[in-house]
Amino acid sequence: MRSEPGDPVSAPAPGPAAEAGVRGVGAFHRHPGDGWAQCLQGHRHWGLHGAAGLLLARRAHGGSIDAVVLQHRALWSDQGGTWGFPGGALAPGESAEVGALREASEEAGIPAAAVRLRGSVLLDHGGWTYTTVLAETLMPFEPAATDTESLEVAWVLLDDVARLPLLPAFAEAWPRLRELLEADGFHGRTT
Numbered sequence: 213m214r215s216e217p218g219d220p221v222s223a224p225a226p227g228p229a230a231e232a233g234v235r236g237v238g239a240f241h242r243h244p245g246d247g248w249a250q251c252l253q254g255h256r257h258w259g260l261h262g263a264a265g266l267l268l269a270r271r272a273h274g275g276s277i278d279a280v281v282l283q284h285r286a287l288w289s290d291q292g293g294t295w296g297f298p299g300g301a302l303a304p305g306e307s308a309e310v311g312a313l314r315e316a317s318e319e320a321g322i323p324a325a326a327v328r329l330r331g332s333v334l335l336d337h338g339g340w341t342y343t344t345v346l347a348e349t350l351m352p353f354e355p356a357a358t359d360t361e362s363l364e365v366a367w368v369l370l371d372d373v374a375r376l377p378l379l380p381a382f383a384e385a386w387p388r389l390r391e392l393l394e395a396d397g398f399h400g401r402t403t
């Protein structure tokens with residue numbers, strides 16, 4: 213993934229629900245990693261300990277990958293109204309994989325038990341990182357918006373992804389991420 217100024221693939225900003233400190237299902241989840249960080253390239257990014265997101269793909273009847281879970285981001289969030297994938301700030305000491313699965317569960321109702329991790333793509337700006345965790349479903353399920361950061365969460369066919377108004381950092385990264393998802397041999401970490 214190339215480095216560009218601007219915000220990461222998933223960068224929610226605190227909104228009304230966050231300020232109210234609401235907790236529980238349908239609410240904004242907060243933890244000590246939430247906050248803005250400045251990387252060595254001079255950008256402002258969400259996540260004091262970095263951030264991570266889950267790009268989850270499914271296979272059509274055991275064949276090729278045909279869709280990914282995308283999140284239509286709440287209008288109040290940073291670059292609201294765009295589409296990205298579930299993710300957010302890492303908690304202190306939390307691995308990217310654990311953080312991505314936690315965010316996917318909180319925001320999109322994705323059960324960790326339904327997910328097989330494939331690998332990850334690290335974007336390192338120096339002092340701040342974003343890890344895109346690539347995964348596949350182990351069983352069919354319908355994702356759903358499960359907190360106030362999402363207007364909608366849905367399976368989006370691969371060919372339809374670029375037709376949506378995407379979060380700019382995701383739009384830029386998508387061709388490479390799609391290539392990795394469709395490369396059956398890809399497992400592990402890359403940059």
Ligand SMILES: [Zn+2]
Nearest residue numbers: 251253255337
């Ligand atoms: Zn940066």
